[in-house]
Amino acid sequence: MTSLWARVVLASCCWWGIASVVPAFSSEPVERTASSRQWERLLAEAGQLHLPTTFLKAIPPDFIRFEFDDLRAYAAEYHPGEHRMVLNRSLSFNAAGRILKPLTKMTHKELEVLYHELFHAYMDYLASFVEQPGDAGSVSNELMNFARAQQACRYGNVMIAPVVQRPDETEARYLTESESWEALNETWAVFIGWTVWHQLEVQRQGVESMFRQQRLMDRWVQRLEMAFQNGELRGYYAPQDADERRIAHKRFLAKPSQLTWIEASVLMTQALGFPDEFIHRIQPFQGFPQVDAPRIPC
Numbered sequence: 658m659t660s661l662w663a664r665v666v667l668a669s670c671c672w673w674g675i676a677s678v679v680p681a682f683s684s685e686p687v688e689r690t691a692s693s694r695q696w697e698r699l700l701a702e703a704g705q706l707h708l709p710t711t712f713l714k715a716i717p718p719d720f721i722r723f724e725f726d727d728l729r730a731y732a733a734e735y736h737p738g739e740h741r742m743v744l745n746r747s748l749s750f751n752a753a754g755r756i757l758k759p760l761t762k763m764t765h766k767e768l769e770v771l772y773h774e775l776f777h778a779y780m781d782y783l784a785s786f787v788e789q790p791g792d793a794g795s796v797s798n799e800l801m802n803f804a805r806a807q808q809a810c811r812y813g814n815v816m817i818a819p820v821v822q823r824p825d826e827t828e829a830r831y832l833t834e835s836e837s838w839e840a841l842n843e844t845w846a847v848f849i850g851w852t853v854w855h856q857l858e859v860q861r862q863g864v865e866s867m868f869r870q871q872r873l874m875d876r877w878v879q880r881l882e883m884a885f886q887n888g889e890l891r892g893y894y895a896p897q898d899a900d901e902r903r904i905a906h907k908r909f910l911a912k913p914s915q916l917t918w919i920e921a922s923v924l925m926t927q928a929l930g931f932p933d934e935f936i937h938r939i940q941p942f943q944g945f946p947q948v949d950a951p952r953i954p955c
């Protein structure tokens with residue numbers, strides 16, 4: 658599984674930029690209308706595919722600026738300060754680089770990448786608005802409070818796998834504020850992409866939701882169990898230290914610092930909107946989450 662994990666991680670990685678300050682909404686009204694329409698279409702197509710829309714519906718239609726480019730180093734980029742998502746041109750309609758290709762025409766891998774990036778946008782939205790005093794609006798800050806608590810107790814002190822191909826060789830690292838926030842964001846986005854890809858794999862396309870059939874849900878849960886056992890649900894961060902950056906542009910977390918069950922269950926509930934009974938039912942299975950419990954109690 659080692660090389661498979663490496664391939665999966667490297668293929669689905671995105672570039673997650675450090676925030677820089679530019680006007681968030683500089684588009685003309687006409688462009689806003691177009692982006693609203695594109696967003697409505699995205700939500701409708703996600704619904705057609707029986708994919709999660711809970712966190713997508715919380716993002717305002719004009720929040721994300723979609724751009725397309727011929728990306729080589731990364732599968733996609735998200736720039737939080739600018740609310741800007743750069744996707745590979747292949748994800749645009751007719752590869753013309755103007756608007757998003759219909760979700761119903763995307764491969765499972767493309768949808769995994771898209772959802773990974775959309776989750777970055779959601780966290781960017783929560784960080785932009787929920788954490789502003791007096792401007793929380795209708796958005797719950799519960800997830801953001803949980804994220805900040807997890808950042809402090811799990812992601813400030815992590816184990817990394819310095820060599821991607823040798824995940825069992827680990828080293829300890831203390832992360833800075835921005836490194837730990839990036840590590841959390843990437844870990845969570847990896848999980849969101851994972852859930853979508855595996856949901857698509859177990860349910861027959863466009864026919865029925867995974868949640869309508871017990872055997873499909875069981876298949877998905879088995880895959881989740883395997884993912885935890887194999888240490889697939891882990892993110893990365895870009896080291897700030899110049900010396901360390903000379904050695905590696907990215908540091909991947911090691912299995913002891915992968916996603917925990919508590920994080921997975923909160924994300925399934927609050928971001929993905931999975932049914933409570935489904936989450937409660939799979940809870941007894943999780944021999945996995947406690948195995949890699951955080952060293953500092955949260």
Ligand SMILES: [Zn+2]
Nearest residue numbers: 671673843846
């Ligand atoms: Zn990412």
